[in-house]
Amino acid sequence: MSISASQLFDVASSSFLSKRAQPSVSIVVDTNIKYQELDGFGCSQAFQRAEDIFGKYGLDAENTQYVLDLLFDVNIGAGLSILRNGIGSSNSSVSNFMNSIEPFSPGSPNGRPNYTWNHYDSGQFPLAQQAQARGLSTLYGDAWSAPGYMKTNDDENNGGYLCGVTNEPCASGDWKQAYANYLVQWARFYEESGVKVTNIGFLNEPQFAATYAGMLSNGTQAADFIRVLAKTIQASGLNLKINCCDGIGWDDQEAMMPGLLAGPDPAINYLSVVTGHGYDSPPNYTLTTNGVKTWLSEWGDLTGDYHPYTFYEDGGPAEGMTWAKNIQVALVDANVSGFLYWIGAENSTSSSSLINLINNSIVTTKRFWTFAQFSKFARPGAYRVKATSSDSLITVSSFLNTGGGVATQVINSGSTAYTVELKVSGFGGNSWVQPYLTDNANNLTALAKVGGSQDGTFTTEIPAWSLVSFVLS
Structure with a gap:
């Protein structure tokens, strides 16, 4: 079959026009x-998910180490730097209950507590050891509830309030100080056993009377306890930062802020981090914290659907693209300093974790690789810096690391590839940028390095429906 000259011209012309038609975007980073x-x-x-990693459902020792490396080792895996351990409130370990260090009431708030410590803590203590050995910098101990005997409903489950906070008296007395002692003792057990707890919290989703461990509170009631906890920590000699209050949604946490900011001795003055979740409402604006840091301390896809290999299909809640956008909006619009997915790894076929463990098999999901695009390159101590995009389909965030390197995360929400002209202040013609790509076909794939022009512009490309981290060091 022969092709005429005119047909050859048409093919060449079509190819040329196609290349010219590819849109371009200008991204400017001002460090x-x-x-x-x-x-x-x-x-x-x-809730005993740590035991999944340590072989509860058949994961062997070699794969246990690999999962730990994937989660916490910055060279091998995502290099996650924050671990949120649950401070248990149960006198039983049935189902997925978390054991209490004081499983039975001392009889009264002033009674002598009978603390117990097993160096296991529902698998969370050895997990923390392994994570810190791999570089974990922040261990957040968070109690979903006080033990039931300290609460108005005498139950760790089904809501109830801490006895003694505003408008919640109990016949048994005021348990605020006993609960503060309890939390500090949990952190002391960890520290005496060689694991440093950095942050402590005492509530989880206090707007929701869950059938599992939980405790209700408004902002004023939380402030009542924060003042007691702060004095208890100071007297203990431990170096612990206080977090509050893990509201079930961003709006729910904002609604608690007036109570934390009020009074002649505002509780906000004792907090190091204000924490909120993304379930009822997403983190898309800055909380009113008077300058105190914020974390998105829990969020995940709880629909039960299993979509481990999809970066983008239709914008579903399990997709990597969805979580890339969630993370970037929280960083840029809500100014969060930390972002935590609900579960790191668990034995399940759902999307509530970053890694699915299926007996002795490991499935690294697109959500995991999406997190790694941020966590591997934007490290603790980095500062978010100004980054702008000339096209609304291309969104950007950027971080200046402590060593001077810059990690810029670029999301293409469009159906076509873009030519990218990236300009980062302080990096000129002798610099190189290393792109890493995650999309439907790639998992944190290192692409060819790109050299800068004399004016410091790096010209490269971003595929359709993708996330690329551009790393300069």
Whole structure:
């Protein structure tokens, strides 16, 4: 079959027009304009999920080490830097209950507590050891509830309030100080056993009377306890930062802020981090914290659907693209310093974790690789810096790391590839940028390095429906 000259011209012309038609975007990063400091990215293994990693459902020792490396080792895996351990409130370990260090009431708030410590803590203590050995910088101990005997409903489950906070008296007395002692003792057990707890919290989703461990509170009631906890920590000699209050949604946490900001001795003055979740409402604006850092301390896809290999199909809640956008909006619009997915790894076929463990098999999901695009390159201590895009389909965030390197995350929400002209202040013609790509076909794939022009512009490309991290060091 022969092709005429006119047909050859048409083919060449079509190819040329196609290349010319590819849109371009200008991305400018100004490292001189800084915003929030980054504490990092993380997850939890609460409610006995830590035991999944240690072989409860058949994961062998070699794969246990690999999962730990994937989650917490910055060279091998995502390098997650925050672990949220649950401070247990149960006197039983049936189902997925978390054991209490004081499983039975001392009889009264002033009674002598009978603390117990097994160096296991529902699998969370050895997990914390392994994570810190791999570089974990922040261990957040968070109680979903006080033990039931300290609460108005005498139950760790089904809501109830801490006895003694505003408008919640109990016949048994005021348990605020006993609960503060309890939390500090949990952190002391960890520290005496060689694991440093950095942050402590005492509530989880206090707007929701869950059938599992939980405790209700408004902002004023939380403030009542924060003042007691702060004095108890100071007297203990431990170096612990206080977090509050893990509201079930961003709006729910904002609704608690007036109570934390009010009074002649505002509780906000004792907090190091204000924490909120993304379930009822997403983190898309800055909380009113008077300058105190914020974390998105829990969020995940709880629909039950299993979509481990999809970066983008239709914008579903399990997709990697969805979580790339969630993370970037939280960083840029809500100025969060930390972002934690609900579970790191669990034995399930759902999307509530970053890694699915199926007996002795490991499935690294697109959500995991999406997190790694941020957590591996934007490290604790980095500052978010100003980054702009000339096209609304191309969104961007950027971080200046402590060593001077810059990690810029670019999301293409469009159906076509873009030519990218990236300009980063302080990096000129002798610099190189290393792109890493995650999309439907790639998992944190290192692409060819790109050299800068004399004016410091790096010209490269971003595929359709993708996330690329551009790393300069």
